[in-house]
Amino acid sequence: MSSETHAKLGTVTVVVTEKRDLSDKLGDSHVNLLPRKQVLIVLLAVSLGLFISFADQTGVTVAMSQIGKDLNAQTTINWAGTSSLLANTICQVLFGRLSDIYGRKSVLLTCIGILAISDLACGFAQTGVQFFIFRAFAGIGNGGVSSLSMVILSDVVTLKQRGKYQGILGASVGVGNAIGPFIMSAFAKSSSWRSFYYTLTPIVVLVGISIYFLVPGTSDSDRVLSSSEKLKTIDYWGILSSSSSLTLLLVAISGGGTSYSWNSPLIISMFSIGGVLFATFLIIEWKVSKLPMIPLRLFKNPSLCLILASNFFFGMTYYSVLFYIPYYFQIIRQNSEIESSVFILPLVLCQALFSTVSGNIVTYTGHYIFVVLAGYSIWLLSCGLLIIWNVNTNYGVNVIVLLLMGIGVGSTFQPTMVAAQAQSKKADRAVVISTRNVIRSFGGAVGIAISSTVISNTMYAKIEQGLVNPELIANISKEYLYYMKDHIYNQIEVDKLTPTQVEIIKSMYMNSMRNYFYLLSPFIGLCLISSFFVKDRGLQCIDEINIGGRKNVESGISTSTSRTSAMSSV
Numbered sequence: 001m002s003s004e005t006h007a008k009l010g011t012v013t014v015v016v017t018e019k020r021d022l023s024d025k026l027g028d029s030h031v032n033l034l035p036r037k038q039v040l041i042v043l044l045a046v047s048l049g050l051f052i053s054f055a056d057q058t059g060v061t062v063a064m065s066q067i068g069k070d071l072n073a074q075t076t077i078n079w080a081g082t083s084s085l086l087a088n089t090i091c092q093v094l095f096g097r098l099s100d101i102y103g104r105k106s107v108l109l110t111c112i113g114i115l116a117i118s119d120l121a122c123g124f125a126q127t128g129v130q131f132f133i134f135r136a137f138a139g140i141g142n143g144g145v146s147s148l149s150m151v152i153l154s155d156v157v158t159l160k161q162r163g164k165y166q167g168i169l170g171a172s173v174g175v176g177n178a179i180g181p182f183i184m185s186a187f188a189k190s191s192s193w194r195s196f197y198y199t200l201t202p203i204v205v206l207v208g209i210s211i212y213f214l215v216p217g218t219s220d221s222d223r224v225l226s227s228s229e230k231l232k233t234i235d236y237w238g239i240l241s242s243s244s245s246l247t248l249l250l251v252a253i254s255g256g257g258t259s260y261s262w263n264s265p266l267i268i269s270m271f272s273i274g275g276v277l278f279a280t281f282l283i284i285e286w287k288v289s290k291l292p293m294i295p296l297r298l299f300k301n302p303s304l305c306l307i308l309a310s311n312f313f314f315g316m317t318y319y320s321v322l323f324y325i326p327y328y329f330q331i332i333r334q335n336s337e338i339e340s341s342v343f344i345l346p347l348v349l350c351q352a353l354f355s356t357v358s359g360n361i362v363t364y365t366g367h368y369i370f371v372v373l374a375g376y377s378i379w380l381l382s383c384g385l386l387i388i389w390n391v392n393t394n395y396g397v398n399v400i401v402l403l404l405m406g407i408g409v410g411s412t413f414q415p416t417m418v419a420a421q422a423q424s425k426k427a428d429r430a431v432v433i434s435t436r437n438v439i440r441s442f443g444g445a446v447g448i449a450i451s452s453t454v455i456s457n458t459m460y461a462k463i464e465q466g467l468v469n470p471e472l473i474a475n476i477s478k479e480y481l482y483y484m485k486d487h488i489y490n491q492i493e494v495d496k497l498t499p500t501q502v503e504i505i506k507s508m509y510m511n512s513m514r515n516y517f518y519l520l521s522p523f524i525g526l527c528l529i530s531s532f533f534v535k536d537r538g539l540q541c542i543d544e545i546n547i548g549g550r551k552n553v554e555s556g557i558s559t560s561t562s563r564t565s566a567m568s569s570v
Contacts, residue, residue, distance in 0.1 A: 022233070022291055025224045026100040027427025032216065034156045042156055043165055045214040046149035047172035048207045049112065053145040054176030056119060056138060056200060057084065058344075059184035061326050062337045063193045065490040070193070073128025074490050078452050081323050082254045083132040084139035085448065089441035090246045091140045094239060095147040096434030097293045101230050104152045104430075105217050111144025112208035116201050123197035147437050150417060152215060154429045160363065160539045163418045167359015170414040174352025174406075177322065178345055185337030235289045241281035242293060246442070248274030254449040294435050295428065301542065303534045304423035304432075307416055308439050310527040314416070315443025317383070317523045318409060320451045321347075324516060325402070327455075330491055332391055332509045346399045350406025351413065358411040359418075362539070368419045369536035372412055376528035379408025383520040389513075391506040412527075419534065426541040447523075451516045456488050458512035473508075474501045 034042065060067070060080050068077030099107045118138035125131035149169060157165055187195040225233060252270035256262045285292040299305050325347070329340040358375065362368045382405035389398065417436060424432045463481050466473040473481075476497070484492060484505070494502045 022224070023100075023295065023431075024425070024427040026291075027425075027430065029224050030100070030104060030155045030430075032155050033158065034216075038216075039156055039161075039165065041214050042152065042216070043168060045211045046108075046152055047169060048210060049108070049145045050149050050169055050172045051176040051179075052200070052204055052207050053115065053142045054173050055180030055183065056115065056204075057142055057180070058177045058322055058348075059180035059196055059200075060084075060135070061323055062181040062185050062330070062340050062344075063188045063196070065330065066188050066337075067131065067193050068128070068490055071125065071128045071131055073131070075486055075488070076128055076132075076259075078448075078489050079128075079132045079254070080135050082445065082448055082452075083136040084142070085319060085441060085445045086247070086250045086254065087136035087139035088143035088146075089250060089438055089445050090243050092143045092147060092434055092438035092441055093242045093246075093293050094434075095144050095437075096151065096431040097235065097291060099148055099151055100430050101225065101233060101291075103217060104148055104155065105211070105215055107144060108148035108152065108215075109208055109212060111141045111148065112204060112211065113141075114138075115141025115145065116204040116208065119197045119204060120201040123194040123201070143437070143441065147434050150433050151430045154421065154433070159418070159421060159426075159541060160366070162421065163359045163362030163368065163415065163539070165359070166414040166417055167356040167362075170355025170359065170410065171352040173413070174348045174350075174355060174410065177348035177351070181326070181341035181344055182338070185341045188337050233291050235284070235291060235293050237284050238281060238289050238293045241277050241284055245274045245277035245281055248277065250442070250445050250449075253446055254452075256449070256453070293431070294438075295431060298424060298428065298432065298435065301423050304420060306530045306534050307420045307423060308436055310530045311416060311420075311436050311440040312443035312446075313523040313526050314412065315440035315445075316447030316450070317379075317520050318413075318447075319441075319444030320447035320516075321405070321520070323448055324451055324455075324513070327489070328389070328513055331489075332506055332513065334491070334494075343395075343398060343402065346402040347406040347409070350403050351410040354407045354410030355414050356410075358415050362415055362418055366538050367536050368415045368422070368539075369531065369534055371415045372419060372531050372534075373528065375408050375411025375415065376524060376531055377408075378404055379412065380521060380524045380528055382408055383517070383524050386517040386520065387514060389510075389517070391503070391510050408524075418539070419536075422537065422539055422541060423534075424541060425543045427543075450519065454516050454519065455512040458515050459488050459508060460485065462508045462511065473504050474498070476501050476504070 064077045064080055067080065068074040071077075095107060095111075115138055118134050118141055121134040122131060122138065125134055150166065153165055153169060154162060183199070184193060184196045187193060187199070248270045252267050252274065256267045260267050282296065285294055286296050299308075322344075325344060326340045329335040329343050330337070335343070354375075358371045361371050382401050385401045385404070389401070417433065420432050420436050421429050462473075463485050466476060466481050467478060470476065470478075480497075492505070494505065497505070
């Protein structure tokens with residue numbers, strides 16, 4: 001079906017013909033532009049969801065040592081973060097399209113429910129494997145909350161306004177990242193890390209209740225598809241092939257070099273089968289699916305491709321930094337959980353502040369590229385300065401570097417989302433957000449896996465050198481070296497060592513961290529370079545038409561009338 005719009009320019013009549021496919025009709029069925037007061041109410045509700053989601057994600061980072069010890073999982077505790085991010089990545093593919101079919105609010109509340117149950121289960125976990133599984137389910141819930149909050153906002157405000165409001169969403173992410181570690185460290189010190197999850201569960205439930213009452217149902221998709229048609233429209237083969245391929249690839253990436261050698265038959269098989277399944281997924285999305293989870297036509301736009309690709313490296317850096325900065329302060333500097341949480345504040349609070357500032361700049365200027373370029377430049381500078389950190393770096397220097405990093409992250413986290421939506425069709429906003437998030441989360445999983453491999457392999461090599469030649473490490477006993485080998489990711493006991501031996505051990509850990517820091521600058525450098533080639537056409541989707549130099553108003557303001565291409569009269 002197609003619609004036609006006529007506009008007269010002097011004596012010239014312009015006829016615009018737009019093909020209306022199922023994807024367009026479903027995407028437009030959720031448009032529900034609201035007045036400012038209602039937008040603020042919706043914004044408050046979804047911000048609470050993002051806040052509690054990111055508090056859950058980052059809380060675990062400061063208590064991994066204690067959790068690993070309690071669950072007898074000292075050598076595998078890094079899977080607590082990896083499993084959550086794996087599940088988050090795998091399911092991000094689903095959220096955009098499922099929300100198109102079943103409604104944003106319904107899918108969001110389902111994810112809130114999954115998060116609440118998973119957090120409660122984490123508190124009752126008795127083994128490392130149980131904890132990793134429950135964290136994986138929490139990752140599914142967190143992924144849905146992250147994606148659907150942004151999608152709901154895109155339904156109720158215009159793209160021009162989105163920069164400002166998404167900046168506020170970004171601020172709630174930063175505040176959640178700040179508060180989560182504090183709450184976890186307080187519970188870990190005063191009672192138990194389990195209390196964090198017992199407390200978080202009812203808070204998540206209350207947030208879900210708030211969303212239920214404050215967020216309007218924006219779905220008009222029942223006018224497009226009946227209940228039976230919705231079930232038939234779901235891309236089952238796409239879900240199966242994408243989930244299977246991502247699972248195999250991410251487990252291989254995360255386990256390679258640590259749990260298994262890179263050339264082991266298991267890792268090679270996972271990469272091979274995962275690669276074949278990923279190719280199968282692309283073919284299904286291209287030729288088979290009626291309503292693809294990730295429409296491949298998105299990648300016909302070079303600027304959108306660059307934005308999505310840069311988000312992969314964004315995720316590699318951002319998630320691994322959140323994971324390993326506490327490692328630096330706890331393992332190398334021997335700070336407590338609460339002290340480590342304090343040092344995270346400059347990063348996450350600056351991220352919150354500059355997410356709001358950058359969003360308002362984007363809205364005010366009507367352009368995003370200069371904000372993104374400035375953000376990546378500052379972030380690149382901070383990554384370069386990480387290399388000067390050592391075992392005795394002045395804490396003021398640590399704080400300055402983290403402040404700069406927070407400015408860089410805040411200036412790119414949400415503006416790149418606005419940029420991605422400006423480079424796509426209006427009706428594709430949900431799948432663009434989910435595609436961007438899955439690529440960013442995939443990058444995060446890869447980044448954590450690579451950083452884990454670099455740090456552990458460097459430490460193993462140093463330990464092996466010490467076992468062969470004890471004089472290189474001040475004659476530290478073999479028993480203690482084997483103890484270190486089993487506690488790469490945990491705080492170690494140094495009470496029985498001499499001051500010289502303690503300094504040597506800290507230097508071993510620091511060398512491992514520095515090898516990881518060397519990786520970050522190239523990642524953000526690629527983000528910066530690619531951004532120079534993004535064409536900033538302003539805050540309008542690619543299917544919004546310019547006539548006579550005047551931009552048309554956003555289409556789809558009514559959710560109950562038939563959607564046609566809107567055009568300014570000249």
